[in-house]
Amino acid sequence: MDVRDWKGVWVIAEQMEGRLNSVSFELLGKARELKARLKTDEPVTAVLLGENIAGLDLQLARYGAEKVILADHPALKIFQNDAYALVLEEILAQNKPSIVLMGATAIGSDLAPAVGAKLKTGVAAHCVDLRIDDNGDLVSVVPAFGGKVLGDILCPGHRPQFATLKPGVLGKPAILENPVFTTVCHDPAKALAKDPGRVKALGVYREELTGVPLEEAEVVVAGGWGIGSAENWELIKELAALLGGAVGCTRPAVDECWAEGEHQMIGTSGKTVRPKVYIGAGISGATHHLCGMKDSGLVISINKDKEAPVFECSDLAVVGDARSILSQLIEEIKKIRA
């Protein structure tokens, strides 16, 4: 393979029932940055698969796509990995992009490695950063051991250079008001004819979320093992609600059933958040949690142990009892509102 034949930075965008996943916008921001580093003229290209998705190209362009490739087909209505991987394999093999970025979502975690295997190329998973080295190759920074260690991953001899990034790891880029872009429709029929028909998508079930989504919240109030009881957990919920924020947690709070479930978990095996204000209570600060919140604005941690590792990653290290401090904060904010 002559790697020089493969050019440009692409993003595989993700949509569900006509709504784009915000990770696609984050990836487009990064793609623009990588394009600038590479000094290439190749347009930043977004690929989107689905059914009735014609109207979504403008949104992708507003976040930086200069070219949008749409594969619109009833068979692509709901994510089905055989169909999606075959269509992407065809599009990528025909167009030869050098770098391909995808969200490390539930869909991306299945689709990216499958397409990587079809194209016999390397995929760097769950990257926390990307850069270009002096040879013009992509360097993907991946976490290991729950984020305790970061490592560079290169893919010098194969193309495309695939990387997946978790939602929230990159910030959302600025919106372009009047983007100039082209839209191309790719007929997926030929690729879909190869689908062996062994996987059939029956339906999508949405979980109705109460309150603000964790990744989009301006305030996150998170609790861990140190909260101590389901009764005290109510304080976490009350403070989050008062601040118009979302509740986050660590693994023990899920295991104890204080938190609603894994969708509230922050960390390398959970969500990545970057709110304006993060308040963590009763969290000792294992690396895998810290990796999920380290890019927050103001970090306030409440822990009764002065030596808690979380304080190494906090702007305000509150040494004290979480229950009484949370109660007091709630009371003060209620007074201000009254």
Add this chain to the structure above:
Amino acid sequence: MSFNIAVCIKPVPDPQHYDKITIHPVTKTITREGIPTIINPVDKNALEAALQVREKFGGKVTVITMAPPNAQENLREALAMGADEAVLLSDRAFAGADTLATSYTLAQGLKKTGKFDLVFTGTESADGATSQVPAQLAEWLDMAHLWNVREFTVNDSGEINAKIKIENGSIEYLVKMPALLAVSRDINKPRYTSIMGVMKAKKKPLSVYGSPDIELNPSLIGLTGSPTQPGAIYTPSLGRKGQVVEGTPEEVAARLIPRIRAAGIVL
């Protein structure tokens, strides 16, 4: 109806101790001294899922790993949990494999071992956490696959009805065998091993295969077969200058509220 089932497991350093992992200042390699090697936690959910299918329909459960020789201990534990047979793929030539080379080697090991109706894996390993081996293994085996399966049933015609967890919801699928299911940790509660199980495990077959024992394309295994190459490793910088706040709850609240406001939150 009975099924031939494989479960792929990975021995990993116990994730409870990851905060003890350091990078050696001179050799720049990872130091994991004193951290025990255990079965990757979610792989036990994969094994539990396999055992439940066998208990319902009959069949055989083979547990397989690609790992250094001492992984036999972890395989014995899987046998003690209830697997029938174990296979260890171990060879220096497999070292340095990325997910593509690992999944190829596993696929060839599985092909040598039998013809499987179902392959179970966990969603991801605790150490590398790429979550890529399940989909790539299924690609090499050319079988249907689902990732992040949180519930499934096998119907009378041998089809699998499964739900995968996605962000804020789930997708339901109907899948034909042979199929690979990468299960999430909320799918079941793995059983404990009993003393009886441990005793029985000692007599169960455990095969060790090196590269000459399996049909392998040497250009697809180990470091040679890995499109990705590792570069530098380092510790993330998490540091912030923590300002200590102490005092009565009233004093603490009085100091926090102006800072929350200054960060742009309207109270």
